């Protein structure tokens with residue numbers, strides 16, 4: 001299909017700018033970790049997290065898997081994300097922006113393409129949910145700098161929604177040259193602010209609802225999979241919720257049990273026509289998607305959600321990761337990442353009819369549509385160092401190989417309905433009047449170079 005000429009122009013310009021420069025072949029290696037997950041301090045907080053969980057269960061009974069996940073990942077004092085820098089080769093897992101800067105560059109082109117498709121609004125808010133080390137935002141901002149003549153005098157700002165004080169400090173180091181201003185007060189919507197090297201304002205928030213309204217492109221990369229899921233199992237007596245309890249013979253251990261009767265969540269969250277025998281429902285993700293959809297419908301823009309996920313087909317996907325290996329979900333809570341694949345069918349349903357949804361589309365297809373192959377060819381042509389070439393090829397394979405992230409990782413987006421409206425062609429006897437052709441949605445349709 002021959003579409004996306006404008007996006008290909010943008011990509012060509014990025015390629016031309018970066019070719020042969022040191023940054024074009026700077027593939028990410030491990031960043032220094034501020035807090036090692038195996039430090040004594042961290043081990044202490046993990047055992048206190050287990051104590052906190054067991055005393056909670058002793059007081060009120062078994063807790064839902066969603067509550068367990070929320071406590072383990074984001075407990076304000078002891079949560080895994082709150083205390084750790086877990087990303088990268090030396091951490092517990094690695095993500096696409098940490099594997100290669102090409103990834104962020106292509107997302108940067110996607111954002112500008114959507115901004116052009118929306119008619120180049122004067123204001124562009126880039127809002128990232130769960131920005132990790134800030135690598136994705138940094139690579140996107142570099143594209144914005146390279147395309148400053150395209151962006152013109154639009155006012156661009158960066159808004160980061162981050163729950164982790166450790167990671168927000170790393171993000172500030174990565175993104176802001178000027179000293180960031182931190183606020184301790186938890187009631188203040190903006191808890192940190194600063195400015196990038198090129199003078200763009202950056203603000204940090206704990207919740208999406210604190211981000212100001214306005215035309216925005218929202219990004220959520222490996223964010224929804226970190227949100228708590230409820231788990232349900234079909235039994236002969238109907239749907240029952242999976243809960244977390246203390247092991248009766250080993251009080252230092254937790255185990256999964258089934259609720260003896262329906263819970264509020266099992267009654268409200270399982271669909272009447274559900275065919276699977278085990279389902280995971282991320283109610284928090286559903287609420288967030290509703291908020292994103294409302295903002296896109298009211299103020300314009302788009303939301304790009306990229307994650308491990310499925311279209312309402314998978315069952316038991318909750319797993320733990322520690323040191324790049326799978327880790328039992330209930331073992332040593334707080335020492336490992338917990339993640340559950342995103343159910344995009346559920347997100348589509350929760351987004352409602354106020355926005356258009358595209359995807360899920362496999363990462364391999366999305367990146368190829370965005371021109372990753374052409375970008376690779378240029379980089380390899382300009383790279384003479386054998387080890388850098390090897391790194392380039394390995395990173396490309398990690399991102400696109402179907403057995404690695406190529407098929408398991410998916411892209412999904414919410415768009416303003418106006419973005420997809422077919423242009424009107426007005427014909428008369430003597431006059432044929434055409435409105436400008438609608439710009440196709442990059443990434444979700446194949447680009448052609450002409």
Ligand SMILES: C[S@@+](CC[C@H](N)C(=O)[O-])C[C@H]1O[C@@H](n2cnc3c(N)ncnc32)[C@H](O)[C@@H]1O
Pocket residue numbers: 073074081082087095096097098129130131132133161162163164167206220221222223226227
């Ligand atoms: C798996 S990491 C992904 C980081 C980054 N997006 C990447 O792909 O490299 C999840 C990110 O979301 C943040 N996070 C997790 N739960 C959150 C929540 N409820 N609110 C805000 N941020 C959250 C974490 O601190 C972390 O920055």
